Amino acid sequence: PQSAIVTGPAGEEIFCDEHGRVRVRFHWDRYCPGNEDSSCWVRVLQAWAGAGFGNLAIPRVGQEVIVDFLNGDPDQPIIMGRTYHQDNRSPGSLPGTKTQMTIRSKTYKGSGFNELRFEDATDQEQVYIHAQKDMDTEVLNDRSTKVRHDHTESIGNNQKITVTTGQTVSIGTKKEGGHDQSITVANDRRITVRHDQTLKVTNDRMASISHDDGLYVANDRKVTVEGKQEHTTTGDHISLVKGTHSLEVKGDLARKVSGVLGIKVRNEIVLESGGKITLKVGSSFVVIHAGGVDIVGPKINLNSGGSPGTPVGTLLPGVLEALMDEDNGQDSGGEGTGDGRGPDDSGEPDDENKANLQSLRFAFPGADSSVKTMSWLIGQPYKISDSKGNVLVSGTIEQSGRLPRVMLDEPDELTLMMGSEEWEVEDLALGNDDTSSDDAAYDDEGYDLVNDPYYGKLEQDEQWPSDADINELLNNYAEG
Template sequence: MPGSSDHTTFALSIDGVSAALSVASFEGSEGISELYAFQIEVTTPQGDLDPEGIIGAKATLTITTAEQAPRYVGGIVSHIEAGELTDRSAVYRVSLVPAVFRLLYRHDARIFQEKTAAEIIEAVFAAAAVDGYRLALQGSYTTREYSVQYRESDWAFVSRLMEQEGMFYYFEHGEDAHTLVIADAKQYVDIVAPETVAYRPPLGAMARGESVSRFVFGRELRPGKVSVTDFNFKKPGLSLMSTAAGAAESELEVYDYPGEFELPDGGAALSKVRLGEWEAFRRWGAGESGCARLTPGYAFTLSEHPRDAMNRRYLVTRVHHTGVAPQMADTREIVKSYENRFEIIPDDVLFRPPRRTPRPFMRGVQTAIVTGPSGEEIHVDEHGRVKVQFHWDRAGKRDEKSSCWIRVSQVWAGAGYGAMWIPRIGHEVVVDFLEGDPDRPLIVGRVYHGLNVPPYPLPAEKTKSTLRSNSSPDSGGSNELRFEDKLGAEEVYLHAQKDWNIRVENDKTQEVGHDEQLSVGNDRKKKVERNQSEDVGNDKSINVGGNHVEAIAGNESQDIGANATKNIGGAFIAAITAGANASVGGPATVNVGGKLSVGIGAGKEENVGAESVETVGKDKKVSVGADLKTDVTGTAAITIGKDESVSVGGEQKIEVKEKITITCGDATVVIDKSGDVTVKGKDIKVEGTGKVLVKAASKVIIASDGPVEMEAAAAVKIKGSAVNIN
């Protein structure tokens, strides 16, 4: 075995095992960002070991050379099996692994929110009672809004987080403990002193101690440019494309989507990490040695190589160990107890682990229950997103912290237009996952369940299709648009729990094939900015329980093909500011059961083409504020059943072209156009409280068939140019 050490001893100690254990042989592999495993064969001269007590026990493999300090490999026992049994000893094979190996057997499905990757790792370790670790991180990490461990082991979950972020891990080993170290920088620690290891090829078959016996160094063709992008729905126009390029092979580009970042800074950091994955192994080396101190995650300096360029400091990335106890070797061969094969990269390269851990892939949709704060029915953000509780999430509290905000697919989504149906707390929704990623849920549907049943019982109401809402807070009310497709009973039903507002920017056409009924429980108001036309093919009835007020700013025209009847139970008042014209083709009758008042602000003109008859059942009074003039073309007759009284406040003038005849019983007064005035009667009396003057232009004649008497209380004077008394 070239490069082996022939002065090396091995020992294995297991907590709780007091029996002497002799290491016959071992083989193990360890690497950066890898869980190491050593298979060790031991013998014991004592009785059987208890496997139950050994599984999970703390153990340490010690590799001791004559030249340098011991190399320790600590861990726990993950496997033990009994082998050969002789009279002198029993053989057992034991597997030694790190304590975090236990996390491979802790599987869970849980959600982490508003934590960085480092904080999530610490939370997972705390839940698993892992304390043998140290975070040696130099970089800053973005807070993850939502990160899901889904049906995977704790270790797989932690590993893929580290790989995504570019963190790597290795182990520190001491005599009594081992520590998991998580790092992200080139601050590599040297191996146990001396940190320089000489290159010394073997002399024939002889070992050369802890030296490097074989060493090669090369270069790989690797991509030199990485571009990543993603989509931020909050800023859909923002370009998230980010590119990182190295010094070589930049024409070989790896482009990937989605990058799972929301801002350009996140893309810049991610593209550098992804490029670092490729750059880490662009230059690499491998070799063989007998130096057990070579440990992944630690650096050493190679010396004495004939190629001067190879004499430099390297980071150990992987080591495969083989050891055989000298006493167990075939005596016919040269005893070569220990050797290893190792891999390295230059120490000026930042190690970025390859992404080996598979990510959980959601192979279909899931359902979940919408959640929110206690006492609320609807919990939503400004983007219409809601929160849910997945059925597999045993840690969720069915509240506003059960998940991240999840976008909800709508049937239409435009810039300020589209559909909006917000799932409410308690609703069961269908959740899909972008790219199958459990960290990127999207609600794509909703379903009923045993508590949330359809609006109408099925299958009895199978012909009904409906959109029914539910008033919030829940009061039993709803808005609804329902379609009934049952043959012969087809119906479209629209129900508004409170207000119903319709706005039509242009025309609205409504056609009803049969009856229409409108019932308004309170007021109704209609406003038409321009014309309104109403065409009723048959009868029209309007019943007004209270007052009816109608105001017309312009003209009104009403055409009635037959009769018109208007019954007014109380008073009727018609006020016309300008003229009024009523044309009746036939007879017209106006019956007023009570009092009729007509008020005219200006003049009134009444034209009757034929007779005009006015009958007043009781008194009639005509009051004229100014002059009164009555013109009669033909004969005028006034018949008064009782008394007539005429009172004139000023002058009264009566003018008749032919003759005036006043008859009262047997008495008559006749005035004709010739100027003659004839007064006839039985007794004619002329009395005056003052003087009575009879004056004529020619003569005054007093003629009587009987005597003529003149009486006076005083003297009687007769005066004239001549007085004849016969």
């Protein structure tokens, strides 16, 4: 056997023919050009060779190889193997890595590598796989992986798992700490179930939502609570039942309203009691019982005195829409919109109720967001009253500047009052006599009301709204 160097064209790293043969330059051959014409094609002995299968590792340009000759014939050279030397170092750092068996390739015209490494040090045994770029695994039938201790996966970008039949995930074997599952999603999470979904929790279930929560059910919904149910709503609680609302209480029913309780029925109101019915205000009361009707009060008026009140107007909820399926554009019917509102959060009733109800919502000029330019309005109290002075809605103006929509059974004139109402209202008697040929106007003491210096200072004050600003604001408050 003789030592030789694999050769090839200038700048080429791998040079072979269709049989995996290479060309070499022997050390004793002084006249060899050391290129693609150095020698005849020389076969390479591989660890395993078969018809279309086996092991293949082509010697690269510059590597030292061991060449032998079949039957001693110089016309039949064959490369028996490769060897390391001072300029062709082995992978790892010997002798420190002497317990490792390594199969490492090299990136073509690059510095990367793919590697399969076995560590055989006692109590440090390891199988290591390194892919310089992609790694693909194809299993035509079953695949089983068993990890007897911890399993950690770190994915720097996206992950996609496709299961064409079923999937079963079992976590833990005991009801104790450590047999748990924790999922953390930094941004959005979406789950689509094409058919049924069943969730069974044998102990407690807690849900904490920092913003809105929406639920859309296309058909029926049933909730059964075997124990006690508690419900706390800090803001408004609005319910709309388009069918029949049935409530049966086996025990007592108690309601405490800090404001006004309004009940309005289009047809009859029937109250039936097995004992008695009592209406009480202060020291006055009316008691209806099987033996008769008792009426007690400091003063009892029949067909005189007093006036009827007006029921508090109802609010309509926003309507949730079914989510669209991202894959095929079909309704998923599983969740509401993320912000708990439909595409048009106007609060308007459906077509059936539109024919019977009157609707009005006060709005600021332009979009609701324009109220941000009038920051002095944010947080101010407001109330909406009907033509009889009954307060229908009250509250404070929110950051959005949006005021609630009021629904009435009959047309009426509504009034919006904003602020603390600490001003005084006076009626001004204006005469129609034209006693001047110009636009000047004077009061009883002869002061010029138009050219008054104080009035001029107000007009020049940037913090004081002009007449045009006030008129524009008042004329555009109502939106009907």
